[in-house]
Amino acid sequence: MSQPGVLILGAGQGGLQAAISLRQNGYAGPVTLVGAEPGLPYQRPPLSKAYLLEGKAEALALRPESFFTSKAITLRPGTWVDAIDRAARQIRIGSEMLPYDHLILATGTRNLRPPIAGLERALDLRTLADAAALRMALADPQRIAVIGGGFIGLEFAAVARKLGHEVSVIEAAPRLMARAVSPAMSRHFEHWHRAQGVALHLGQPAVAVDEGGVTLADGTHVAAGFVLLAAGVRPNSELAEAAGLATGNGVTVDAGLRTSDPAIFALGDCACFPDPRTGAPVRLESVQAATDHARLIAARIAKGETADYAALPWFWSDQGDQKLQIAGLAGPETTEEVVAEGVVARFDALGLAAVETVNNARAHMKARRMLASGSAAGLAALEELIAA
Numbered sequence: 503m504s505q506p507g508v509l510i511l512g513a514g515q516g517g518l519q520a521a522i523s524l525r526q527n528g529y530a531g532p533v534t535l536v537g538a539e540p541g542l543p544y545q546r547p548p549l550s551k552a553y554l555l556e557g558k559a560e561a562l563a564l565r566p567e568s569f570f571t572s573k574a575i576t577l578r579p580g581t582w583v584d585a586i587d588r589a590a591r592q593i594r595i596g597s598e599m600l601p602y603d604h605l606i607l608a609t610g611t612r613n614l615r616p617p618i619a620g621l622e623r624a625l626d627l628r629t630l631a632d633a634a635a636l637r638m639a640l641a642d643p644q645r646i647a648v649i650g651g652g653f654i655g656l657e658f659a660a661v662a663r664k665l666g667h668e669v670s671v672i673e674a675a676p677r678l679m680a681r682a683v684s685p686a687m688s689r690h691f692e693h694w695h696r697a698q699g700v701a702l703h704l705g706q707p708a709v710a711v712d713e714g715g716v717t718l719a720d721g722t723h724v725a726a727g728f729v730l731l732a733a734g735v736r737p738n739s740e741l742a743e744a745a746g747l748a749t750g751n752g753v754t755v756d757a758g759l760r761t762s763d764p765a766i767f768a769l770g771d772c773a774c775f776p777d778p779r780t781g782a783p784v785r786l787e788s789v790q791a792a793t794d795h796a797r798l799i800a801a802r803i804a805k806g807e808t809a810d811y812a813a814l815p816w817f818w819s820d821q822g823d824q825k826l827q828i829a830g831l832a833g834p835e836t837t838e839e840v841v842a843e844g845v846v847a848r849f850d851a852l853g854l855a856a857v858e859t860v861n862n863a864r865a866h867m868k869a870r871r872m873l874a875s876g877s878a879a880g881l882a883a884l885e886e887l888i889a890a
């Protein structure tokens with residue numbers, strides 16, 4: 503009987519990288535990539551940036567169709583996986599069963615739908631199909647309300663404003679991108695968006711969506727012809743949970759990215775892993791985490807490597823002409839220091855945790871190298887490095 507090989511559940515950024523890395527590491531067994539979305543695996547970041555402006559869907563594909571044939575990777579797009587049978591080492595797709603030796607969960611996230619009356623009227627921005635619908639909606643001048651002042655909502659707001667639409671952003675927290683950036687960086691982006699003419703409603707949750715716009719908790723009505731929901735995401739961990747794997751904030755994995763079943767790994771947006779620096783469980787929504795996770799898992803499967811996950815987190819967000827880059831990972835308990843114009847350092851009990859930069863790729867790369875080297879970096883060392 504032929505070997506079942508590696509089955510990757512979810513054909514997004516991380517799932518595809520796992521397939522690529524398995525072959526790069528010399529894995530010769532069958533590799534099958536099963537994903538619910540139609541078409542070739544594609545990159546999501548441009549969906550809230552260049553794609554909205556230019557509409558070039560073909561530019562999003564991560565690999566051409568010929569790649570899958572040449573690497574003997576079986577791609578099964580448009581295929582929803584219903585269940586995992588761990589005892590039999592199989593997944594179920596309708597009435598079909600597919601066996602595996604190793605299973606990699608790369609199921610990503612879906613939009614969080616807060617309890618807001620009338621929310622079914624709001625559009626999403628998660629998939630290429632969502633972004634295509636948004637492009638249609640942006641064809642005519644509109645008043646637009648965005649629920650959520652995080653990365654995706656703000657990237658979309660910047661594009662919509664550039665296209666000449668009237669844009670309001672509604673954010674329940676008192677500052678923008680509050681979960682991810684320092685107060686100083688929130689202020690920078692608040693000023694920038696206001697200067698572009700984006701109306702910001704901070705500290706007020708949306709409570710209802712109707713045909714004329716959005717009502718806020720304080721009774722304010724924000725007029726809008728259409729509403730984008732960008733209020734965060736939920737990890738797709740239900741299949742793992744139903745299969746009896748440890749889950750919580752996503753699929754729980756150890757430092758080797760293994761789930762509570764040694765034959766099953768999880769990566770990317772759906773995986774909750776120990777932060778190499780603090781040991782705290784974290785779930786990151788970034789291309790970097792998805793691809794670095796995939797590389798480690800592939801090396802484990804193909805070569806039996808056993809190194810723990812130790813990659814430095816980094817992230818970017820393009821909002822109009824403002825490129826925000828973050829090196830490292832800062833939890834909620836941090837202090838901040840403005841190191842130079844557009845460079846903010848965040849410190850926790852262990853020292854330098856993260857460096858945020860705007861339109862300063864040089865400083866970002868220097869900070870990344872410093873943080874990755876593991877040297878106990880203080881403010882003075884960072885200032886010296888940035889100034890050099």
Ligand SMILES: Cc1cc2nc3c(=O)[nH]c(=O)nc-3n(C[C@H](O)[C@H](O)[C@H](O)COP(=O)(O)OP(=O)(O)OC[C@H]3O[C@@H](n4cnc5c(N)ncnc54)[C@H](O)[C@@H]3O)c2cc1C
Nearest residue numbers: 512514515516538546547583609610770771787788789792
């Ligand atoms: C609009 C937008 C902009 C972004 N911008 C940035 C950015 O600027 N920088 C950055 O670092 N990150 C950005 N991200 C985040 C980044 O795209 C994700 O972190 C990354 O795609 C995660 O990869 P993943 O493989 O974990 O999940 P995904 O790429 O989301 O892939 C998961 C796949 O699994 C499939 N799936 C789920 N359940 C099943 C099932 N039961 N059966 C079959 N298939 C299933 C899903 O349909 C999906 O295709 C952005 C995301 C979005 C949506």
